[in-house]
Amino acid sequence: MTTYLLTLLLLLLIAPLLLSLIKSIKMFLLFKQPSSIFQGYRNFSKLLSKETILSYESSVMTRVAPFLVLSPLLVTLLLVPPIVKGAFYIDFVDAFTITGLISLSTFFLMLLGLDGASSFGGMGSSREAFISALAEPAMILTLFSVSLMANNLGISQATVNLAQSFPPEHIASFLFAGISFFILLVAENGRIPVDNPETHLELTMVHEAMILDLTGFYLALIESASAIKFVIFSSLFVSIFIPFGLDYPLPLALLAFLLKLLLVVVAIALLEVNVAKLRLFKVPNLLGLAIVFAFLSLITFYVLGA
Amino acid sequence: MMINFLIGIFLASLIISLFSTRLYKLLFWYALNSLSLGFLAIYFGANLDDNGMIIAGIITVLMKSIGIPYFLKQITVKLQLVRQVQPNIKIQHSILLVPAILVFTFYLSEPIMQSMGQNAHYVAVAISSLFLSLMLMMEHTNIAPKIIGFLSMENTLFLLGVTATGGMPMLIELGIFFDLLMAIVIVTLLLNRKEI
Numbered sequence: 001m002t003t004y005l006l007t008l009l010l011l012l013l014i015a016p017l018l019l020s021l022i023k024s025i026k027m028f029l030l031f032k033q034p035s036s037i038f039q040g041y042r043n044f045s046k047l048l049s050k051e052t053i054l055s056y057e058s059s060v061m062t063r064v065a066p067f068l069v070l071s072p073l074l075v076t077l078l079l080v081p082p083i084v085k086g087a088f089y090i091d092f093v094d095a096f097t098i099t100g101l102i103s104l105s106t107f108f109l110m111l112l113g114l115d116g117a118s119s120f121g122g123m124g125s126s127r128e129a130f131i132s133a134l135a136e137p138a139m140i141l142t143l144f145s146v147s148l149m150a151n152n153l154g155i156s157q158a159t160v161n162l163a164q165s166f167p168p169e170h171i172a173s174f175l176f177a178g179i180s181f182f183i184l185l186v187a188e189n190g191r192i193p194v195d196n197p198e199t200h201l202e203l204t205m206v207h208e209a210m211i212l213d214l215t216g217f218y219l220a221l222i223e224s225a226s227a228i229k230f231v232i233f234s235s236l237f238v239s240i241f242i243p244f245g246l247d248y249p250l251p252l253a254l255l256a257f258l259l260k261l262l263l264v265v266v267a268i269a270l271l272e273v274n275v276a277k278l279r280l281f282k283v284p285n286l287l288g289l290a291i292v293f294a295f296l297s298l299i300t301f302y303v304l305g306a
Numbered sequence: 307m308m309i310n311f312l313i314g315i316f317l318a319s320l321i322i323s324l325f326s327t328r329l330y331k332l333l334f335w336y337a338l339n340s341l342s343l344g345f346l347a348i349y350f351g352a353n354l355d356d357n358g359m360i361i362a363g364i365i366t367v368l369m370k371s372i373g374i375p376y377f378l379k380q381i382t383v384k385l386q387l388v389r390q391v392q393p394n395i396k397i398q399h400s401i402l403l404v405p406a407i408l409v410f411t412f413y414l415s416e417p418i419m420q421s422m423g424q425n426a427h428y429v430a431v432a433i434s435s436l437f438l439s440l441m442l443m444m445e446h447t448n449i450a451p452k453i454i455g456f457l458s459m460e461n462t463l464f465l466l467g468v469t470a471t472g473g474m475p476m477l478i479e480l481g482i483f484f485d486l487l488m489a490i491v492i493v494t495l496l497l498n499r500k501e502i
Contacts, residue, residue, distance in 0.1 A: 168307035172314035304427035
C-alpha cells in the first residue's frame with residue numbers, strides 16, 4: 001500500500017516535468033535555447049500566486065468546472081497499472097471505465113469552454129467534441145483487444161499478466177494495438193498533428209480556446225489536469241505496450257519505468273518537430289486510421305489467433 | 307515471434323499507405339513494406355536452411371526497399387509528376403471498407419487455413435494484403451500511386467510464396483524479380499510517353 005501511494009505521488013510529481021521536457025527537447029531540436037525542464041513547476045507556482053478574475057457572463061459552472069475536470073483524472077490516476085512489483089492495484093477497471101472517466105473530464109472541459117460565452121470557447125468546445133467522439137471508440141477497442149490478449153478484462157491485471165508472461169504468438173495484433181494507442185495518445189493530449197499546444201491562433205487552437213478565459217488558480221487547475229492526462233496516457237502506454245521491468249527490484253523497476261516514459265517523450269518531441277499540424281477536417285483521417293488499427297488488432301486476434 | 311512482428315509491420319505499412327495522400331510518403335511506406343518482407347524472407351531462409359531464400363531476401367531488401375523507391379523518386383523529380391495524390395475513395399468510406407475487406411478475406415481464407423497446418427494465418431494476411439493493394443490501385447487516378455499499388459501486389463505474392471510453400475525454387479523467385487524489372491521498364495516508357 002505504501003508503494004502504491006508513493007508511486008502515485010511520483011506520477012503526480014513528474015506530470016509537469018514531462019510536458020516541459022517535451023518542450024525543451026523540441027527547442028533543442030530546433031536549435032533554440034532550450035527552456036528549463038522545471039518550467040512547468042514554475043508556471044504552476046506563478047499561477048497560484050496570481051489574482052483570479054472571472055467573466056461577468058460566466059455562471060457557477062466556471063467556478064466548479066475546473067475541479068470537475070481535474071477530479072476524474074485524479075480518480076483515473078488511482079487506477080493506473082502498477083509500475084513496481086508487489087504494488088497494490090485495482091483490478092476491476094476495464095476499458096470502459098478508463099475511457100469513461102477520461103471523457104467525463106473532457107465533457108466538463110467542454111462545458112467550461114461554453115460557459116465563458118466567448119465565441120472562441122464555443123468553437124474550441126465543438127472541436128474538442130468532434131475529436132474526442134472519434135477517439136473514444138478507438139480507445140475502447142484498443143484497450144479491449146489488449147486485455148483480451150492478456151486474458152483479463154481488468155487493465156491493471158492485464159498489464160501484470162503481460163509483464164509476467166508475454167504472449168509471443170500475439171505480437172502482430174499487439175503491434176496494431178500499439179500503433180492505434182500511440183495515435184490516441186497524440187490526439188487526446190492535443191499534441192501537434194492534431195492540436196498545437198503552444199499557439200493561440202484562432203484558426204488552430206482546440207484545447208487553448210476552451211481555457212482562454214481562465215486565470216489564476218483555475219488556470220493552474222486546468223494546466224495540471226492536462227499534465228496529469230498526459231501522465232495517465234503515457235504510463236498506460238508504457239505499461240501495456242512495453243511490458244517488461246515489472247519483476248525487477250524496486251529502484252531498478254522505477255528507473256526502467258522512467259526510461260520508458262522518457263522514450264515516449266522523445267518520440268512525441270521528434271514527431272512534433274517533423275510533422276506539420278493537420279487541418280481540422282483532416283483529423284478524422286488520422287483518428288480513422290486509429291479505429292482501423294484497433295479493429296484490425298481485434299479481428300487479427302479473434303480470427304487468426306495471431 | 308519475429309515472423310509475427312514482421313508480418314504485422316507488413317500489413318500496417320500497407321494500411322497506412324492506403325490512407326496517405328502524398329507520393330513520397332507512399333514511397334516510404336512501400337519501402338518499409340518491402341524491408342519487412344525482405345527480413346521475413348531472410349528469417350525464413352535461415353530457419354529452413356535455404357540459401358536461395360536468403361539470397362532472395364537480400365535482393366528484396368536492396369532492390370525493393372532501396373532501389374525502386376529511389377528510382378521512382380528520381381523519375382518523379384525528372385518528369386515533375388503530381389505529388390499530391392488524393393485517393394478517389396473518400397477516407398471515411400475506406401475506414402469502413404478496409405476492415406470489411408480484412409474480415410471478409412480472413413474468413414474467406416479459413417478453408418485454406420484448415421488445410422494448411424502451421425503457417426496458416428500468414429496465408430490469410432497475404433490474401434488480405436492482396437485485396438488491400440488492389441484497393442490501393444483502384445483508389446488513385448494518377449499513375450505513380452498505381453505503380454506502387456502494382457508493386458505492393460507483387461510484394462504480397464512474394465509473401466504468399468515465402469510463407470505458404472516453405473521454400474520456392476530460387477529460379478522462380480529470380481524470374482519474378484526479372485518480371486518486376488521489366489514492368490518497371492515498361493512503366494518508365496509509359497511515363498516518358500505520356501506525362502500525366
